[in-house]
Amino acid sequence: MSARVRISLGLAVATGAAAALFIVDDAYLMRIATLGAIFAILALGLNLTAGHLGLFDFGYILYFGIGGYTTALLTLRAGWSWEAALVASVLMSVAVGLLVGVVVLRLRGPYFVIATFSFLTVAYYVAINWKEVTNGPLGLIGLPAPAFNLPAIGRVEALDPAGALAIALTGLLIAVAVVWRVVESGAGRAWHAIRDNEDLAASVGIDATAYAFLALAVSAGLGGLGGSIYAGYVGIVTPEIFAFGHMVNVLLMVVIGGTGTFLGPIVGAFLVETVPELLRVAESFRLPIFGLLLIAAILFAPQGVVSLRPWRALRAGRPRVPPVPPVEEGPA
Amino acid sequence: METLVQQVLDGLMIGAAYALMATGLTIIFGLMDVVNFAHGEFYMLAAFLLFQLSAVMGVPYFVALPVAVLSVGALGVVVQRTLVRRLRGGSRLNYLYATSIATIGLSIVLQNGAQLVWGAVPKSIPQPFPTEPILLAGVALSPVRLFILLTSIVVIAVLGIGLMRTLAGRMVRATFQDREAAALIGLPVDRIDALAFGGGTMLAALAGVLLGSAFQVYPTMGGLATLKAFTVVILGGMGSFPGAIAGGFLLGVSESMAAGYISAGLKDAIGFAVVVAVLMIRPTGLLPAVRRLR
Numbered sequence: 365m366s367a368r369v370r371i372s373l374g375l376a377v378a379t380g381a382a383a384a385l386f387i388v389d390d391a392y393l394m395r396i397a398t399l400g401a402i403f404a405i406l407a408l409g410l411n412l413t414a415g416h417l418g419l420f421d422f423g424y425i426l427y428f429g430i431g432g433y434t435t436a437l438l439t440l441r442a443g444w445s446w447e448a449a450l451v452a453s454v455l456m457s458v459a460v461g462l463l464v465g466v467v468v469l470r471l472r473g474p475y476f477v478i479a480t481f482s483f484l485t486v487a488y489y490v491a492i493n494w495k496e497v498t499n500g501p502l503g504l505i506g507l508p509a510p511a512f513n514l515p516a517i518g519r520v521e522a523l524d525p526a527g528a529l530a531i532a533l534t535g536l537l538i539a540v541a542v543v544w545r546v547v548e549s550g551a552g553r554a555w556h557a558i559r560d561n562e563d564l565a566a567s568v569g570i571d572a573t574a575y576a577f578l579a580l581a582v583s584a585g586l587g588g589l590g591g592s593i594y595a596g597y598v599g600i601v602t603p604e605i606f607a608f609g610h611m612v613n614v615l616l617m618v619v620i621g622g623t624g625t626f627l628g629p630i631v632g633a634f635l636v637e638t639v640p641e642l643l644r645v646a647e648s649f650r651l652p653i654f655g656l657l658l659i660a661a662i663l664f665a666p667q668g669v670v671s672l673r674p675w676r677a678l679r680a681g682r683p684r685v686p687p688v689p690p691v692e693e694g695p696a
Numbered sequence: 697m698e699t700l701v702q703q704v705l706d707g708l709m710i711g712a713a714y715a716l717m718a719t720g721l722t723i724i725f726g727l728m729d730v731v732n733f734a735h736g737e738f739y740m741l742a743a744f745l746l747f748q749l750s751a752v753m754g755v756p757y758f759v760a761l762p763v764a765v766l767s768v769g770a771l772g773v774v775v776q777r778t779l780v781r782r783l784r785g786g787s788r789l790n791y792l793y794a795t796s797i798a799t800i801g802l803s804i805v806l807q808n809g810a811q812l813v814w815g816a817v818p819k820s821i822p823q824p825f826p827t828e829p830i831l832l833a834g835v836a837l838s839p840v841r842l843f844i845l846l847t848s849i850v851v852i853a854v855l856g857i858g859l860m861r862t863l864a865g866r867m868v869r870a871t872f873q874d875r876e877a878a879a880l881i882g883l884p885v886d887r888i889d890a891l892a893f894g895g896g897t898m899l900a901a902l903a904g905v906l907l908g909s910a911f912q913v914y915p916t917m918g919g920l921a922t923l924k925a926f927t928v929v930i931l932g933g934m935g936s937f938p939g940a941i942a943g944g945f946l947l948g949v950s951e952s953m954a955a956g957y958i959s960a961g962l963k964d965a966i967g968f969a970v971v972v973a974v975l976m977i978r979p980t981g982l983l984p985a986v987r988r989l990r
Contacts, residue, residue: 608923
């Protein structure tokens with residue numbers, strides 16, 4: 365199956381699943397799907413740098429938190445509407461992303477990983493200690509829930525599980541459109557060239573720094589979008605929005621789904637949100653089993669679950685041929 | 697003045713443990729390019745094993761301590777043989793993600809496993825040291841802290857001599873510098889990896905039993921420890937032993953100073969701010985390794 369066929373198929377399945385959710389109308393399922401959609405936006409954003417550009421942004425949740433705090437401060441302290449605060453949150457995250465980029469984009473490999481992570485950690489402690497603005501560990505409470513009247517559809521409210529899911533899925537659609545637009549453009553090809561061989565990319569005239577800034581800006585903007593929707597949905601923003609646990613979850617979504625693929629982060633987001641819920645039957649063994657599943661996933665699907673081709677094993681009468689190893693590149 | 701000396705000594709004690717952890721991470725990263733997110737969980741596990749042996753089963757402290765450290769080292773060897781070794785192949789970037797996810801998975805298993813076995817309530821390890829502080833030129837030194845500092849310094853010195861003077865040490869350094877060339881002259885790089893992973897986890901385990909004796913032991917204690925160890929490694933220069941040791945003491949002392957003179961709440965953020973500052977001036981850390989990062 366070609367990439368386009370698979371993506372169309374994926375979108376058809378997703379539309380079907382979303383329609384089924386609205387018809388079944390179960391608050392618990394819709395809550396899981398809402399969080400899945402919000403985190404899918406983040407996974408798409410992280411995948412731009414970690415998957416397409418090849419730089420492991422281990423502080424990506426910084427933009428999620430910046431988006432959340434910007435939305436909380438603007439709606440609570442300045443009386444803005446959530447929609448206006450959302451736009452401002454995206455712009456704020458992009459601005460912070462560009463500033464962070466000035467420091468981190470000079471670094472590569474493990475240095476990049478730790479430097480981005482350091483920014484996240486500093487933000488976490490600033491959020492705890494800058495009590496005048498962030499209200500410290502207690503956080504900002506009681507954000508107004510997003511609600512609007514739409515022509516032909518009626519009133520959409522985040523307090524209603526179906527309304528929240530609709531808002532999150534709209535956000536995800538916007539993120540999918542943005543990612544599709546940039547990855548399938550010259551910028552996407554430039555990122556792949558930089559990821560595969562930065563020196564070679566530079567030698568054919570690709571400005572690695574400029575394209576890296578672009579990737580960081582778009583991915584930061586998506587983080588801000590996710591953070592703003594999340595803040596409107598849960599109605600509270602605390603320093604825990606910068607928590608290491610969120611970072612690990614989003615990273616898992618990208619890698620378990622498939623780094624550098626289009627559908628991988630989305631599939632990964634819904635998997636990572638759903639599997640721990642399914643494991644609730646295992647009670648206190650839930651998290652240890654989840655950890656073992658992660659190890660199994662990386663051992664048996666190192667390229668992510670979207671790279672698995674189960675239908676190949678199902679084809680009858682054909683011997684399974686192992687994939688041809690890629691030819692080693694060497695000096696000619 | 698006395699408070700200053702006291703702060704520095706406190707910082708040196710914590711810094712010694714950071715240096716042990718960071719040296720362990722450096723060995724594992726240097727040989728296998730693995731960013732080991734489960735490092736802090738080995739540190740936590742060793743502290744719990746010491747608690748189990750000495751507080752629950754009544755084994756004498758100085759017997760239980762080496763047993764706990766060696767058991768965790770053996771677990772490290774098992775992890776390398778069954779998990780880390782299988783992740784090679786594919787691009788460098790994929791290997792970085794695969795080993796990160798695998799060690800994150802391992803850390804979730806170990807942390808929650810410890811919580812199932814020992815519960816979430818912090819435990820104290822009964823210590824054989826007198827609680828009366830030793831007064832030295834007006835500065836109070838608690839015996840347990842002195843023991844931590846001296847043990848760390850001795851272990852780091854023995855490790856340094858071992859790496860420089862013994863055959864096994866030379867083999868490890870050769871593999872560290874150039875893996876392909878080492879394999880080419882017939883060094884058993886695969887077995888050296890296992891030895892190094894075991895040794896690296898033993899250093900984390902030692903830091904765990906030492907700090908566990910002075911503070912409390914709880915299942916989530918490894919999380920922040922892993923992050924601090926990373927900070928130290930980057931601060932000193934990735935893949936550099938002198939850097940890891942210097943970075944450990946530097947971070948310990950600056951945290952202790954920050955807690956004393958700036959704000960106890962911001963103590964844990966200081967290290968990360970220092971890292972950003974250092975990387976802006978010296979992108980390869982304070983004492984970068986001679987080895988080329990592939």
